[in-house]
Amino acid sequence: MSWVTVIWSMTASACLTLALIHGLVWHKQREAWASLLFAVLAVATAAIAGCELAMMRAETTAGFGLALRWIHVPAWVVTVSLVGFVRLYLHAGRPWLAWTVCGMRTLALILNFLFSPNLNYREISGLRHITFLGEPVVAAEGISNHWMLAGQASFLLLLIFVVDATRTAWRLGDRRRVLAVGGSAIFFVTVAAAETTLALWQLVPWPVIASLPFLGIVAAMEYELSRDMRRAAQLARGLQASEARISLAANAAGLRHWEWDMVRDELWATDRTKARTGAARPEPRRFDHFLQSLHPDDREPVSHAVAKSMNGDGEFESEYRILLPAGATRWVVARGQVEFNGAGKPVRMRGVSLDITRRKEAEEVLRETEARFRTMADTAPVLIWMAGTDKLCTFFNKGWLDFTGRTLEQELGNGWAKGVHGKDFDHCLEVYFTSFDARREFIMEYRLRRQDGEFRWVLDTGVPRFAPDGAFLGYIGTCIDITERKQTELEMAQQRNELAHLSRVTMLGELSGSLAHELNQPLTAILSNAQAAQRFLAHDNADLDNVREILKDIVAEDKRAGEIIRRLRLLLKKGEVQQLPLDVNEVVQEVLKLLHSDLVNHRVETHAELAPDLPPVKADRVQIQQVLVNLVMNACDAMAGVPTGSCRLIVRTGLADGEGVRISIADQGVGIATENLEKVFEPFFTTKADGMGLGLSVCRSIITAHGGRLWAASNPDRGITFHVKLPIATEANP
Amino acid sequence: MSTIRPTVFIVDDEPAVLKSLARLLHSAGLAVETFPSSQDFLNHHIPNTPGCLVLDVSMPGLNGLELQKTLAAKGSAVPIIFLTGHGDIPMSVQAMKRGAADFLTKPVDDDDLLKAVRAAIEKDRAGRRARADVADIEQRLATLTPREREVLEHVVSGLMNKQIAARLGTVEKTIKVHRSRVMEKMKAQSLVELVHLTEKAGIGGKQSVISHQQSAARI
Numbered sequence: 001m002s003w004v005t006v007i008w009s010m011t012a013s014a015c016l017t018l019a020l021i022h023g024l025v026w027h028k029q030r031e032a033w034a035s036l037l038f039a040v041l042a043v044a045t046a047a048i049a050g051c052e053l054a055m056m057r058a059e060t061t062a063g064f065g066l067a068l069r070w071i072h073v074p075a076w077v078v079t080v081s082l083v084g085f086v087r088l089y090l091h092a093g094r095p096w097l098a099w100t101v102c103g104m105r106t107l108a109l110i111l112n113f114l115f116s117p118n119l120n121y122r123e124i125s126g127l128r129h130i131t132f133l134g135e136p137v138v139a140a141e142g143i144s145n146h147w148m149l150a151g152q153a154s155f156l157l158l159l160i161f162v163v164d165a166t167r168t169a170w171r172l173g174d175r176r177r178v179l180a181v182g183g184s185a186i187f188f189v190t191v192a193a194a195e196t197t198l199a200l201w202q203l204v205p206w207p208v209i210a211s212l213p214f215l216g217i218v219a220a221m222e223y224e225l226s227r228d229m230r231r232a233a234q235l236a237r238g239l240q241a242s243e244a245r246i247s248l249a250a251n252a253a254g255l256r257h258w259e260w261d262m263v264r265d266e267l268w269a270t271d272r273t274k275a276r277t278g279a280a281r282p283e284p285r286r287f288d289h290f291l292q293s294l295h296p297d298d299r300e301p302v303s304h305a306v307a308k309s310m311n312g313d314g315e316f317e318s319e320y321r322i323l324l325p326a327g328a329t330r331w332v333v334a335r336g337q338v339e340f341n342g343a344g345k346p347v348r349m350r351g352v353s354l355d356i357t358r359r360k361e362a363e364e365v366l367r368e369t370e371a372r373f374r375t376m377a378d379t380a381p382v383l384i385w386m387a388g389t390d391k392l393c394t395f396f397n398k399g400w401l402d403f404t405g406r407t408l409e410q411e412l413g414n415g416w417a418k419g420v421h422g423k424d425f426d427h428c429l430e431v432y433f434t435s436f437d438a439r440r441e442f443i444m445e446y447r448l449r450r451q452d453g454e455f456r457w458v459l460d461t462g463v464p465r466f467a468p469d470g471a472f473l474g475y476i477g478t479c480i481d482i483t484e485r486k487q488t489e490l491e492m493a494q495q496r497n498e499l500a501h502l503s504r505v506t507m508l509g510e511l512s513g514s515l516a517h518e519l520n521q522p523l524t525a526i527l528s529n530a531q532a533a534q535r536f537l538a539h540d541n542a543d544l545d546n547v548r549e550i551l552k553d554i555v556a557e558d559k560r561a562g563e564i565i566r567r568l569r570l571l572l573k574k575g576e577v578q579q580l581p582l583d584v585n586e587v588v589q590e591v592l593k594l595l596h597s598d599l600v601n602h603r604v605e606t607h608a609e610l611a612p613d614l615p616p617v618k619a620d621r622v623q624i625q626q627v628l629v630n631l632v633m634n635a636c637d638a639m640a641g642v643p644t645g646s647c648r649l650i651v652r653t654g655l656a657d658g659e660g661v662r663i664s665i666a667d668q669g670v671g672i673a674t675e676n677l678e679k680v681f682e683p684f685f686t687t688k689a690d691g692m693g694l695g696l697s698v699c700r701s702i703i704t705a706h707g708g709r710l711w712a713a714s715n716p717d718r719g720i721t722f723h724v725k726l727p728i729a730t731e732a733n734p
Numbered sequence: 735m736s737t738i739r740p741t742v743f744i745v746d747d748e749p750a751v752l753k754s755l756a757r758l759l760h761s762a763g764l765a766v767e768t769f770p771s772s773q774d775f776l777n778h779h780i781p782n783t784p785g786c787l788v789l790d791v792s793m794p795g796l797n798g799l800e801l802q803k804t805l806a807a808k809g810s811a812v813p814i815i816f817l818t819g820h821g822d823i824p825m826s827v828q829a830m831k832r833g834a835a836d837f838l839t840k841p842v843d844d845d846d847l848l849k850a851v852r853a854a855i856e857k858d859r860a861g862r863r864a865r866a867d868v869a870d871i872e873q874r875l876a877t878l879t880p881r882e883r884e885v886l887e888h889v890v891s892g893l894m895n896k897q898i899a900a901r902l903g904t905v906e907k908t909i910k911v912h913r914s915r916v917m918e919k920m921k922a923q924s925l926v927e928l929v930h931l932t933e934k935a936g937i938g939g940k941q942s943v944i945s946h947q948q949s950a951a952r953i
Contacts, residue, residue, distance in 0.1 A: 517792065517819030517840075521748045524819075524841040528754035531844035535761035550757060557750055597819070600747075600794050 003133045008053040011215050015046035018222050025229070034088050038225055041081040042218050047074035049211035056137040056207045061124040064140050065117025068208070072112040072119060072151070078214055079105040079158055082185065085221065086165050089181055092172065093165030101161050104154035111147050120148045120200045130205050137207050144201055155193035162186050177224060184220030188213035250352065258336070260287065260349045262310075269353075295321035295329055310346045314338035319356070331360040383458070383479035385416065386465075389472055391436050400479070405451025421447035421455050432462070439464045439472060445482065457483045493577070496701050501574045503698040504626045507633070508571060514598035515568060522561035529554045567594060570622055577623065579706065581616035581729040584624075584653050584661050591628040592651065595636075602636040604647040611654040617661050618729035619706050627699045627710070631665045631722045634695065638669025638719065656725045660708065666721040677712045677720070740855045741765040741785035745775045745801065746817070747793040751840075755788060755817075755847075762848050772796035772804075781810050784862060786835060786854035788847075791818040791825065799825070802832055811861055813854035817842060864934075871935040877919050885912040889925070890932045 019042035022035040029035070051071035058064035083098045112119035124142035131137075166182025192213035198204045247270070250257060258269040266284035287306075291299050298320035309316035316336040321329040336351020377384050378398035386395035392413045401408060404419050420428050424446035435442035441463045447455040462477035508515065533550045536542050567590065592599070592606060599606050632649065639647040648668050656662035672680060679685050683697040696710075703710040708726040715721055742759050746752045747770060756766045765785070769775040773796055775787075787805075791798035802814055813835035818825065826837040835857060836850040878886060888898045895913065899906045922928035 520819035520840040521751055524817075525748070525750040525754040527841040528751070528758040528844070528847075532754065532757035532761040535758070535844070550754075553750065553754065557754075560750075597792065600797075601792050603797075605794075 002135055004056055004135050004137060005053065007133075008049050008056075008211065011211055012046040012049040012053075015042040015049065015215065015218055018218060019043045019046065022222075022225065034085060034228075035225060037081045037085045037088060038218075038221050041078055041085060041214075041221070044074040044077035044081065045211055045214040045218050047071075048078065048214060052208055052211050055140075056132070058127065058138050061127055061140065061142075062117070064127060064138065065121065065124050068120055068140070069112060069118035071208070071210075072109050075151075075210070076105050076109045079154060082158065082189075082217065083161060086162055086181065086185065089221075089224070090165050090169040090178060092168035093161055097157065097161045097164060101154060101157045104150060104157055108151035108154050111150055115145055115147065119145060119151055121145055128205070130207070132207055139199070139202075139205060139207050141202070148200060152193065152197050155189065155197075159186065159189050159193065162189060180220050180224050185217055188216040188220075191216075254355055255352045256354070257352055258334070258350070260336075261347075262349065263347050293322055295323055297321075306349075309336070309338050309349070314340065314346070316349060316351060329357075330355055331357045380478075384476070385479070386474060386476045387436075388474040391433065394474070403450055403481075404448070419449040421449070423447075428460075435462065436464075436475065445486075448479070456481050457486045493705065496705060497574075497577050500623055500626060500698055500702055503630075503695060504571055504622075507626065507630060507695065508568070510633070511595070511598060511629070514595065514601060515564075517597040517601075518594070519561060519564050522557040522564070525557040526554050526561070529557070564594075571625060571629075573622065575622070577620045579618050579620050582619045582621055582624065583616055584614055584663060584726070585610040585612075587621060587624050588628060588651055588653060588663060591625055591632060594625075595629060595632050598633065598636060599649065602640065602647065603644045604636050604639060604649050607648060607650045609650065609652045611652075614653060614655065614661050615728045617708075617726040619708075619726055623702045623706075624726070627702055627724060628663065628665070630695045630699050631724075634722075635665055635667035635669065635719075638667045638671075640669075642669060660725045660727050663724040663726075664721050665724075666715055666719060668715070668717075668719040671714055671719050672712070674714055677714065680712060681710070738784055739765050740858065741767055741783055742788060742851055742855075743767050743769065743775065743779060743785060743812075744788045745769045745772060745793070745798075746788075746790040747771060748790070751790070758844055758847065759788075759851065762844075762851075764851065772798070772801040775801065776804065781808070781812070784855070784858055786813045786815060786851055786858055788815045788817060788851065791816055791829075799829060799832075802829065802834065806832065811858070811865075813857050813861075815847075815850045815854055868934055868936075871920075871931050874920050874931075875935060878916060882912055882916050882919070885909060886916045886920070886928075886932065889913060889916065890929045 019039040022042070023039040026032050026036040026039060048071055051067050051074065054067035055064055055071070058067060080102050083093070083101050087093050087095075087098060108119060115122070117124055121140060122143040122145045124140045126141045127138040128141050129136050130139050162182060162185045166178055166186060169178040169182060192210045195206065195213070196208050196210050199206045199208050247257075249255075250270075256270050258267065260267045261284075265286050267287055267290050268284045291303065294302060302318050302320050305316055305318040314337055316338065317334070319331065319333045322332055323329055332353050333356050334351060334353040336349045338346045339348040339350065341347045377395075380397065380399060383400040383403055384395075384397040385393055385400060387393045393411065393416055396408055396411045396416065400416075401411065404411065404416075406415075406419070409415075410418075417425065417429065428444060428446040431442050431444045441461070443459065443461050445457060445459050448458045450456050458479040459482045460477055460479045462475050465473040465476050467473055529550045533547050533554075536547055536550075588608060588610060592608060632651075635649050639649070646668060650664075650666040652662075652664045652666070654662055654664075681696050681700045685696075700710045703724055703726070706726055708724065710722065710724050712720050712722050742764050744752055744755050744759070744766060745768075746755065749770065752768045752770065756768050759766045769778065772793060776796075789798045789801060796804070798816055798818075802816075805812065805814075814829075814833075815836045815838060816826070816829050816834055817838050817840055819840045826834075829837055835854040838846060838850060875883070875886075884902065885898060888901065893901070895906050895909045899909045902909070917923075917928065920928055920931055922931060
């Protein structure tokens with residue numbers, strides 16, 4: 001068994017095996033150019049090994065020369081593929097140097113076939129038997145060819161190229177890789193170059209052994225490539241895992257990936273898209289086909305969006321409807337990114353799409369709801385406003401804007417407040433802010449400027465809005481123009497007061513005799529006093545003290561007369577109705593004083609039972625007096641037929657269930673049938689021959705306007721009692 | 735009787751009016767007594783005191799008109815001057831019918847009031863005097879015998895002595911004696927005076943004639 005044969009054969013076969021493997025790799029992955037170069041390198045190394053073995057076993061000089069001549073072919077291949085591999089694998093090496101190396105080696109190859117027997121020898125004179133690895137092998141003897149330097153120069157240049165490339169790659173990064181490929185290349189090329197040079201220049205008695213160093217290079221490369229492949233496999237696994245994760249997430253999110261190879265016009269999409277679109281498509285589609293599957297209205301916009309993304313920054317986004325076979329449509333939003341090649345030409349677009357049909361439907365429902373709200377709000381015959389949680393207004397309906405004649409932009413926020421009347425402004429904002437902070441409903445009245453500049457009274461009702469979960473959303477409110485109502489109310493109040501006044505005047509007319517008598521008393525006293533004084537003074541010895549006393553009385557009586565006139569004038573006055581805090585007992589006493597004569601004339605005994613410490617009521621003094629005078633006079637009239645001595649009028653005051661003050665006027669007259677007790681308050685109902693029948697109806701309207709109540713009830717024994725209830729004047733109701 | 739000074743009584747529920755009226759009457763030199771109510775007056779008034787009453791019509795309790803009625807029922811003849819703030823006619827007519835001395839409205843002028851008061855006092859005095867005269871005549875009449883009374887009645891009815899004698903069935907001379915005795919007892923100086931006295935005492939000539947005719951018819 002020959003060691004040389006074994007080693008060289010094994011070298012060749014190992015190289016071929018590796019070449020086969022990487023050849024297959026390249027076949028599967030056409031872009032794996034490094035594997036191809038490696039395969040070529042390995043094959044060439046195997047060829048070198050074969051040639052070397054042939055040289056060592058040559059029996060003739062011609063055989064040796066031939067083998068040596070042909071060894072230059074694989075040597076050329078090795079050089080070129082090594083240069084290519086270094087360039088490709090280390091991404092380094094000066095191109096001109098690479099070309100120079102290849103050129104020099106090619107020159108050496110051409111010269112090899114020009115000279116005979118080969119580049120290395122001018123003439124092989126004989127074969128010399130030497131012992132190698134304990135075996136007899138042959139080496140050539142003859143005249144060396146000086147052109148052999150071209151081959152050796154190519155090796156030198158190769159070395160320089162590799163060193164340069166290694167240095168550059170070392171500086172750039174991945175040093176372990178550089179060390180493995182560059183370092184081994186430098187080392188084994190140096191060894192190979194040195195050994196072949198020495199052997200061929202016949203300086204040492206060795207056979208040519210380049211294949212073994214090249215095997216080292218092959219081994220180092222193989223180590224690196226297999227390492228790369230291992231890493232690639234790991235990356236692929238990781239990529240697969242992360243792809244699976246992304247895909248899971250995408251599926252969960254309803255996202256579909258798609259990819260469009262623009263060069264080949266192939267559009268791929270993940271399975272879900274296929275499932276979603278309802279068509280099983282194992283094959284990629286063309287973009288035109290995709291467009292055809294869209295809703296006709298969306299084709300143009302999608303094409304436009306694609307064209308825009310290709311001409312612009314590459315970003316693509318579009319919403320469109322996909323037509324389903326069943327005639328249904330699905331809304332889809334797609335986002336993608338165009339990839340450009342080195343020349344800036346779009347080559348590929350990748351992206352995701354999402355089914356947004358439900359969102360679109362929800363949007364549609366929302367839009368429809370919104371539109372319905374707008375329509376309702378804008379056609380409602382009221383002014384509608386809405387405010388957010390920050391108290392700023394966010395919406396005004398058409399009614400409002402038409403009313404104020406301002407734009408929505410002008411009214412938004414606090415802009416609306418500009419239209420509020422200056423006198424109502426503070427009150428309006430105070431009610432709004434305090435209610436808002438308390439999340440309370442509010443109702444308020446204020447004047448708002450209409451577009452024609454006129455201030456109109458509006459009734460504004462605001463309610464807080466809450467989300468289903470109870471979160472506060474703001475307020476919504478409506479305003480209605482109540483100017484006319486206010487006007488009517490005002491007119492009604494005026495009419496009521498007018499009627500009250502008229503009734504008062506009538507009443508005082510009826511009372512005039514009694515009032516004249518009341519006034520006559522002080523006048524009588526004054527006249528008599530004055531004339532008495534005159535007479536006293538006419539005496540010679542006038543008693544001046546007496547006269548002084550008389551004058552004092554005259555002054556007092558005059559004042560009393562003045563007081564009666566003042567009271568009368570007050571009753572006759574047609575002044576503004578003023579509801580002020582009023583002491584009920586005081587009013588009752590005044591009325592009894594005013595009617596004193598009348599009561600005496602009617603032979604009526606009056607009893608006043610007035611509760612002390614009554615709270616004041618909120619009322620107009622004159623109108624309450626009028627009501628009491630009316631009721632007392634009625635009581636007198638009711639007792640006209642009653643025998644003298646039984647005519648008792650009882651006036652009581654007191655608290656009414658804690659919510660008001662009650663005044664009761666009880667007579668002992670003939671009374672009224674229970675079924676007529678309510679009728680007495682009807683206008684023109686009267687039991688008197690000369691009565692108008694307005695007194696009690698006016699009284700009731702007065703008391704009602706005061707927020708009180710006037711009613712009649714039969715007494716247990718005889719006669720009736722009229723009750724007046726008036727609200728207490730409180731802090732909030734002054 | 736005439737030595738007692740006449741007094742003006744004032745009844746009014748209004749103290750100021752009461753006081754001023756009292757002052758006025760006082761300034762005119764009249765004696766005044768005041769009462770704040772009818773009841774007070776009834777309780778304290780002494781009926782025989784001469785004078786008059788100034789009375790307010792409308793008063794609580796017993797009013798003016800009621801007091802007038804009450805006094806009349808008691809036989810009081812005190813003249814009443816009503817004062818009223820109303821001055822309504824029906825009321826004044828009623829008061830006057832019942833014998834009111836006057837009816838004045840408030841405020842009252844001093845002259846009117848004093849004139850009324852003086853007139854009332856005079857009326858009271860006259861009344862008192864008249865009542866006193868009748869009593870005197872009746873006393874004189876009481877001294878006459880029934881026959882003399884008969885003769886008197888015939889004399890004042892205007893019959894001659896002869897006619898009276900015929901009627902009474904006696905002689906003229908007897909009648910002459912009766913007649914002179916009657917003139918003496920009645921303290922009459924003449925037939926005219928006698929007739930006047932009998933008229934005052936309520937024995938009217940006409941009435942006598944009628945009764946005489948009736949008695950003649952009986953014959």
